[in-house]
Amino acid sequence: MSFLANSHTVITTDDVCLITNFWRSLLTIEPHFENKGFSEFILPSGFRFAFFLPTGTAGKHFSSSGNRDHISLGLTVNNIDKVYQEVLALSNTFECSTAGAPKEHPWGEKSFLLIDPDGNRWEITESPTPDGILLNHE
Numbered sequence: 293m294s295f296l297a298n299s300h301t302v303i304t305t306d307d308v309c310l311i312t313n314f315w316r317s318l319l320t321i322e323p324h325f326e327n328k329g330f331s332e333f334i335l336p337s338g339f340r341f342a343f344f345l346p347t348g349t350a351g352k353h354f355s356s357s358g359n360r361d362h363i364s365l366g367l368t369v370n371n372i373d374k375v376y377q378e379v380l381a382l383s384n385t386f387e388c389s390t391a392g393a394p395k396e397h398p399w400g401e402k403s404f405l406l407i408d409p410d411g412n413r414w415e416i417t418e419s420p421t422p423d424g425i426l427l428n429h430e
Contacts (some may be wrong), residue, residue, distance in 0.1 A: 300340035301365055304356040305410050311343045314386045314409050318378060337424075341365070343410075356410075364405065364413035368424030372402050375416055379406055394418070 305311045312323055312331040323331045324340070332342035346354035369375045372394045379390060391405035394416075403417040419425065 298339070300342065302342045302344060303365075303410070303412060304346050304354050305343045306345065306356045307410075308343055308345050310386075311408065311410050314382065314388065315343075317382055317386075318375075335367075360411040361413060364415045366415045366417055368417050368419050370418070372404065372416060372418035376404055379416075 308327075308329060308331055312326055315333060316322065319333060319335075321333065324334045325332045328345070329347065330342060330344045332340055334340050344350070344354075346356055376390070376394050379388065382388060387409050389407045391407070394402050394404040396402050400420040401417050403415050406414040406416050408414060417424075
């Protein structure tokens with residue numbers, strides 16, 4: 293058996309509608325699926341990320357409360373400066389923030405940290421490779 297890829301991420305939330313509307317606005321795509329308890333976005337790469345309200349059996353194993361500053365999720369974009377400006381504009385409507393403007397990194401990427409309305413940390417990255425994936429760090 294071998295693992296092939298990181299195919300999806302599922303994140304708990306207390307307000308599926310709010311977090312879905314934030315990501316709908318930033319991504320400018322509609323969720324693949326959406327209801328009051330669950331929403332899922334599919335990026336052009338095929339990677340999926342979803343938000344859900346833990347209830348029923350899932351409520352026994354997941355919580356939407358607690359500190360969310362121990363992990364960040366990565367998303368790669370074509371134009372990081374444009375996305376950064378879009379996030380700043382969205383901060384007038386949604387309670388979101390950044391840790392500062394995009395920075396260049398020695399391995400060739402440029403990134404900034406986005407804190408979404410639920411407090412999730414997202415590293416928004418622009419990669420020098422056409423597919424957005426760094427295979428080596430030369």
